Amino acid sequence: MISVADGQSRILTQVTTVTPPELIPVPKALGRILAEDLRAPFDVPPSDNSAVDGYAVASADIPAEGNATLQVIADLPAGSVFEGALAPGQVIRIMTGAPMPVGADTVIPQELVERDGDRIRIPSIAKGANVRLRGEDVAAGATVIAAGSALRPQELGLIASLGFPQVLVRQRPRVAILSTGDEVAEPGRPRKPGQIYDSNRFSLRGQVEAAGGGVTDLGIVPDLHDALKTRLLEASQTAEIVLTSGGVSVGIYDLVKDVLQEIGGIDFWQVAMQPGRPLAVGRIGPSHFFGLPGNPVASVLTFLLFVRPALWKLAGRRELFPPQFTVVAVEPMRKKTGRREFKRGILRFGARGWEVSTTGPQGSGILTSMVMANCLIIIEEERGDVKPGETVLVEPFEWF
Ligand code: AMP
Ligand code: MG
Numbered sequence: 313m314i315s316v317a318d319g320q321s322r323i324l325t326q327v328t329t330v331t332p333p334e335l336i337p338v339p340k341a342l343g344r345i346l347a348e349d350l351r352a353p354f355d356v357p358p359s360d361n362s363a364v365d366g367y368a369v370a371s372a373d374i375p376a377e378g379n380a381t382l383q384v385i386a387d388l389p390a391g392s393v394f395e396g397a398l399a400p401g402q403v404i405r406i407m408t409g410a411p412m413p414v415g416a417d418t419v420i421p422q423e424l425v426e427r428d429g430d431r432i433r434i435p436s437i438a439k440g441a442n443v444r445l446r447g448e449d450v451a452a453g454a455t456v457i458a459a460g461s462a463l464r465p466q467e468l469g470l471i472a473s474l475g476f477p478q479v480l481v482r483q484r485p486r487v488a489i490l491s492t493g494d495e496v497a498e499p500g501r502p503r504k505p506g507q508i509y510d511s512n513r514f515s516l517r518g519q520v521e522a523a524g525g526g527v528t529d530l531g532i533v534p535d536l537h538d539a540l541k542t543r544l545l546e547a548s549q550t551a552e553i554v555l556t557s558g559g560v561s562v563g564i565y566d567l568v569k570d571v572l573q574e575i576g577g578i579d580f581w582q583v584a585m586q587p588g589r590p591l592a593v594g595r596i597g598p599s600h601f602f603g604l605p606g607n608p609v610a611s612v613l614t615f616l617l618f619v620r621p622a623l624w625k626l627a628g629r630r631e632l633f634p635p636q637f638t639v640v641a642v643e644p645m646r647k648k649t650g651r652r653e654f655k656r657g658i659l660r661f662g663a664r665g666w667e668v669s670t671t672g673p674q675g676s677g678i679l680t681s682m683v684m685a686n687c688l689i690i691i692e693e694e695r696g697d698v699k700p701g702e703t704v705l706v707e708p709f710e711w712f
Contacts, residue, residue: 313582313589315693316617316652322579323593323622327600330628331483331552338471341463343524344481345627350457352474355447360412363442367403367425367432368416371439384430388413403432412443419443450474460630462524464712485626487520488551488599489513490530490543492559492568493606498532511679512557512604512611519612523620524627525553535565545575548596552626555619558606561590568592568603576601584651584693587676588614607676613654613688634711636690638703639666645698647691656685659706668706685709 314322333347362368373382382403388394390409398404398415406412406419419442426433450456456474457467463481471479490513497507499514510532517527528551533543540559547554559568560581569592572578576596581603583591587610592603602619604611621632639659647653657668671684690705691698698704 356450484526488547548599657689
């Protein structure tokens with residue numbers, strides 16, 4: 313049996329190729345991975361401009377103290393450029409975002425002036441106040457988003473602000489998913505006695521899509537050796553990653569490992585963790601294969617720990633693991649030494665700062681524990697039971 317960390321690094325050393333780039337429209341690029349450094353083609357903002365609605369003045373006309381009276385010669389809305397230049401004693405009414413007229417270097421907010429016809433009285437103000445300088449956000453030629461970044465809404469906005477309608481991203485890794493088990497029934501179909509509805513294919517599909525992968529749904533395969541073999545071979549033709557759930561334990565109908573040995577190879581199949589100990593990792597032809605456990609919590613957990621980093625590496629993403637941090641445990645937690653345990657947690661900001669409790673019963677089949685949780689609680693191999701007030705590691709499900 314190997315540790316979680318060793319399993320992760322073995323998997324990541326196997327993933328060496330990156331999916332090819334493709335050019336797609338910016339509005340379709342949320343969650344995709346940038347394929348090359350994105351450089352600014354021009355300065356942002358492209359010219360000095362006003363940060364407020366007010367009056368553009370030359371600093372030479374600003375009184376050191378008291379007031380000065382100046383003449384308003386024009387109105388400048390955002391989107392217009394003043395053709396002339398300011399002469400001494402003149403000001404221009406300027407709107408937020410309008411380029412600074414030649415001769416002006418400071419803007420006085422309109423709330424600070426008194427206006428009478430084309431005359432205004434201005435107070436003293438610092439030279440350069442309320443002016444946004446050309447290039448202060450982004451300088452022409454600078455890398456604004458590095459290759460391997462996942463594109464969030466703010467990156468899409470920045471890309472658009474540089475005038476790009478399209479962006480070069482990595483193709484989505486293709487992930488084939490199938491469920492195994494005679495007892496697993498398709499939602500919407502009648503359920504025979506002894507059957508349960510498939511949940512894993514749906515949770516895993518969501519996880520793959522949330523991680524930026526493209527899904528091929530291969531349905532449910534019964535516990536029949538030849539059927540499983542045919543379906544897995546078919547999956548490996550088209551997908552970079554093949555995922556199954558169920559059938560990797562030590563039961564007599566647990567066929568995944570046998571089939572994998574025939575048509576590919578097993579790299580490892582047991583990890584010192586709870587839940588999720590039975591997990592078969594290997595290859596089928598050119599595809600990476602992950603035989604995830606059948607228990608619904610265990611299959612999602614092993615996806616997050618082992619499959620998602622591989623998927624992200626295939627997609628050329630730089631960050632392969634979410635952030636983890638320590639918080640105070642507010643309830644006792646049972647823990648066996650020698651393995652890494654993962655509990656579903658509720659992280660909140662309380663009287664003692666960030667604190668975490670479990671969601672209640674932690675059986676690996678209790679899918680509602682995942683629904684109630686907003687984080688994983690991670691208790692390292694060497695630790696035993698956790699007492700209230702001790703700190704534990706957490707990994708939030710959502711982060712930025
Ligand atoms: P197995 O490893 O195949 O023995 O499965 C372990 C447990 O997970 C059993 O209780 C299965 O019924 C359950 N299970 C297997 N596959 C699924 C699935 N696709 N959806 C929900 N539960 C499943
Ligand atoms: Mg099974």
